[in-house]
Amino acid sequence: MYLGVGMSTRFDYDRLDIHKAYASVRALTRERREVWAKVLSRQLDGVDVRRIVDLGCGVGRFSPLLREVFRAAVAGVDRSERMLAAARAIPEAETISWIRASAEALPLAEGKVDLIFLFLVYHHLPDPLAALRECARVLTDNGAVFIVNSTVEILDSLRWLPFFPSARQIDVARLPTREEVTHTAQEVGLTLVQQGTVVDPIAPNLTAYAEHVASRTFSTLQLVSDEEFARGAKEFRENPTKARSCVSLRSTAHPRCHRGSVASESATTAIVAERSRRAGKSQYCMASESP
Numbered sequence: 291m292y293l294g295v296g297m298s299t300r301f302d303y304d305r306l307d308i309h310k311a312y313a314s315v316r317a318l319t320r321e322r323r324e325v326w327a328k329v330l331s332r333q334l335d336g337v338d339v340r341r342i343v344d345l346g347c348g349v350g351r352f353s354p355l356l357r358e359v360f361r362a363a364v365a366g367v368d369r370s371e372r373m374l375a376a377a378r379a380i381p382e383a384e385t386i387s388w389i390r391a392s393a394e395a396l397p398l399a400e401g402k403v404d405l406i407f408l409f410l411v412y413h414h415l416p417d418p419l420a421a422l423r424e425c426a427r428v429l430t431d432n433g434a435v436f437i438v439n440s441t442v443e444i445l446d447s448l449r450w451l452p453f454f455p456s457a458r459q460i461d462v463a464r465l466p467t468r469e470e471v472t473h474t475a476q477e478v479g480l481t482l483v484q485q486g487t488v489v490d491p492i493a494p495n496l497t498a499y500a501e502h503v504a505s506r507t508f509s510t511l512q513l514v515s516d517e518e519f520a521r522g523a524k525e526f527r528e529n530p531t532k533a534r535s536c537v538s539l540r541s542t543a544h545p546r547c548h549r550g551s552v553a554s555e556s557a558t559t560a561i562v563a564e565r566s567r568r569a570g571k572s573q574y575c576m577a578s579e580s581p
């Protein structure tokens with residue numbers, strides 16, 4: 291169903307049944323779990339992680355992985371009732387605390403959280419500055435924020451984008467640049483540690499990737515018209531090898547974690563930043579991937 295009117299760039303996860311497709315089609319594969327587990331443990335090496343907030347946790351794809359990687363207590367926070375209902379139904383649900391709340395007003399005490407993880411959430415935030423200010427408030431002195439998000443810089447690497455003529459314009463309007471993210475983080479007292487590109491093996495081959503795209507779980511594709519979506523999804527399915535990537539998909543944030551060639555990767559930008567320890571502030575990390 292087409293949600294957009296003109297150049298709409300906002301997507302409400304409670305308006306449709308997208309939580310169902312999200313929980314099935316976009317469930318993490320073993321390969322993706324391995325990639326993100328390695329990125330997380332490498333980038334946050336040295337941070338004492340005991341309490342984690344998976345902010346904008348959605349259906350809880352990452353919450354159990356975070357718990358496993360850091361052997362820490364995890365709270366999944368999301369403002370969407372439907373996404374959280376799906377999260378509460380995952381097999382590991384009882385090991386996670388689920389909280390319905392907005393990132394801009396976290397019902398959490400000051401200085402208690404060691405790691406805040408935002409995966410594909412930043413571009414949905416109505417007020418990123420207020421959200422990051424809340425993150426800084428609840429973080430411990432040596433805590434970290436790890437942001438994974440598409441940024442304008444990686445658009446040319448998205449192999450599905452050329453099949454949907456208005457998608458680029460939609461994403462340019464709603465995605466941040468890396469600089470915007472780091473600037474916003476700095477405004478709340480967070481300091482950049484590192485940024486780079488992570489290559490995320492979304493699907494094992496282009497045919498599977500075309501099917502993935504056809505599930506319409508990318509919020510960008512909810513914002514193009516039904517006609518444009520149907521045409522683009524059909525064309526991609528029929529000619530998956532036409533999909534091209536304009537940029538070299540080379541990981542800079544960490545070495546490739548998977549073997550062999552994966553035809554349908556997405557470039558991701560990784561930024562690691564630090565909340566000045568001397569000033570008693572925390573650190574953040576940032577990465578971006580396909581929406």
Ligand SMILES: C[S@@+](CC[C@H](N)C(=O)[O-])C[C@H]1O[C@@H](n2cnc3c(N)ncnc32)[C@H](O)[C@@H]1O
Binds near residue numbers: 367369
């Ligand atoms: C693209 S989904 C990503 C979900 C999850 N991080 C994942 O990767 O599976 C974005 C999620 O962010 C949530 N979200 C968006 N804005 C939010 C806000 N201001 N506060 C809390 N959650 C928010 C949405 O409800 C949605 O579940």
